[in-house]
Amino acid sequence: MKRDGRSFDHRTLETIRLMAVERVRDGETAAAVIKSYGFNRTTIYKWIAAAAKPGVGLKALLSSPATGRPRTLSSRQEQQVFRWINGRDPRQYGLDFGLWTRSLVASLIERQFDIRLGVTAVGELLAKLGLTPQKPLQRAYQRDPEAIERWQRETFPAIAREAKASGGEVYFWDESGFRADTVHGKTWGLKGQTPVVERPGQRQSISAASAVNSKGAFWYCTYQGGLTAELFVELLRRMMGHRTKPVHLVVDGLPAHKTMLVKAYVASTNGLLTLHFLPGYAPELNPDELVWSHMKRTGVARAPLRKGETLQDKIETQLADIKKTPRLIRSFFRMPTVAYITDW
Numbered sequence: 001m002k003r004d005g006r007s008f009d010h011r012t013l014e015t016i017r018l019m020a021v022e023r024v025r026d027g028e029t030a031a032a033v034i035k036s037y038g039f040n041r042t043t044i045y046k047w048i049a050a051a052a053k054p055g056v057g058l059k060a061l062l063s064s065p066a067t068g069r070p071r072t073l074s075s076r077q078e079q080q081v082f083r084w085i086n087g088r089d090p091r092q093y094g095l096d097f098g099l100w101t102r103s104l105v106a107s108l109i110e111r112q113f114d115i116r117l118g119v120t121a122v123g124e125l126l127a128k129l130g131l132t133p134q135k136p137l138q139r140a141y142q143r144d145p146e147a148i149e150r151w152q153r154e155t156f157p158a159i160a161r162e163a164k165a166s167g168g169e170v171y172f173w174d175e176s177g178f179r180a181d182t183v184h185g186k187t188w189g190l191k192g193q194t195p196v197v198e199r200p201g202q203r204q205s206i207s208a209a210s211a212v213n214s215k216g217a218f219w220y221c222t223y224q225g226g227l228t229a230e231l232f233v234e235l236l237r238r239m240m241g242h243r244t245k246p247v248h249l250v251v252d253g254l255p256a257h258k259t260m261l262v263k264a265y266v267a268s269t270n271g272l273l274t275l276h277f278l279p280g281y282a283p284e285l286n287p288d289e290l291v292w293s294h295m296k297r298t299g300v301a302r303a304p305l306r307k308g309e310t311l312q313d314k315i316e317t318q319l320a321d322i323k324k325t326p327r328l329i330r331s332f333f334r335m336p337t338v339a340y341i342t343d344w
Helices: 008-027 032-039 041-053 056-060 077-087 104-115 117-130 144-165 228-238 260-268 289-298 311-323 326-332 336-343
Strands: 171-178 204-212 216-224 246-253 272-276
Touching: 008 032, 008 041, 008 056, 032 041, 041 056, 077 104, 077 311, 104 117, 144 171, 144 336, 171 289, 171 311, 204 260, 204 311, 204 336, 216 228, 216 311, 228 246, 228 260, 260 272, 289 326
Parallel strands: 171 246, 246 272
Antiparallel strands: 171 204, 204 216
16 A cells, blocks of 8 residues: 555654654665555655765754745634634624625634635635535524424423323324426536426426324325315324324424314314424424425436326335335434434
């Protein structure tokens, strides 16, 4: 194996050079010494020759100071820049734009440290700090962080304890819609010439609902159109089917989930079904959302329908495949935003 010395820092290379030459002077062969370090066999002869120069000796193997301009920011200042950016919004510092750019970072550095950096230097600094440009997730400003934290720390643990005491199960429910003429993701093509993806000319759409639990259980169905209270009750009837264990079903705050018709049906089950509502504008708390994310990332949205194929058949086939893969469902419950579920 050959090592590229450029991957080592100067201090490490200096130590290797000194040790290698000392070993040769102690009687080892140059070929054996350099082989033990994984460097090219000719490298050590340059070191030996440099150390043999009169009046220089081993000093010739010492690292020389790096050239170039000195660092503009101290290590402490660099870490402060990292703390400014990581997980924070530029508007928190009185800046006008909600997304970080190199120009904004340069403006903040100049304002706080009275040091002026160009955008190229700022880009190099951000890369050094492990920060990269990314498409941000969008969250509604109506979110209530306190309600979300209360759900994770108090509400859901209470639901889990109640389900366990009654011998029941906790499921998470969600719905989604699909269209045959939607294409997600990107493909490669010649710069300036947008690639074309063939898709069905006839518009097809289908809706689906599913429920998942942390043990890998998965229930699903498809339907046409939007969800109404009447349809929601019908879907709940299908899901409950021949169940004998109590079901604690966690749903979002969709109006169709909260009507009197739905409440009447839940009451008619005599405790076999209980609904619980997630905090508003917090879809990341629902692992069933990841079912639809997985489908749209890997399914029909990535592979347009073939001639004679229907959207409903394709969606139901993919849902059936998910049902056969409990480990996939369980993996959704290990995602960071829903990890609180598996503690109970």
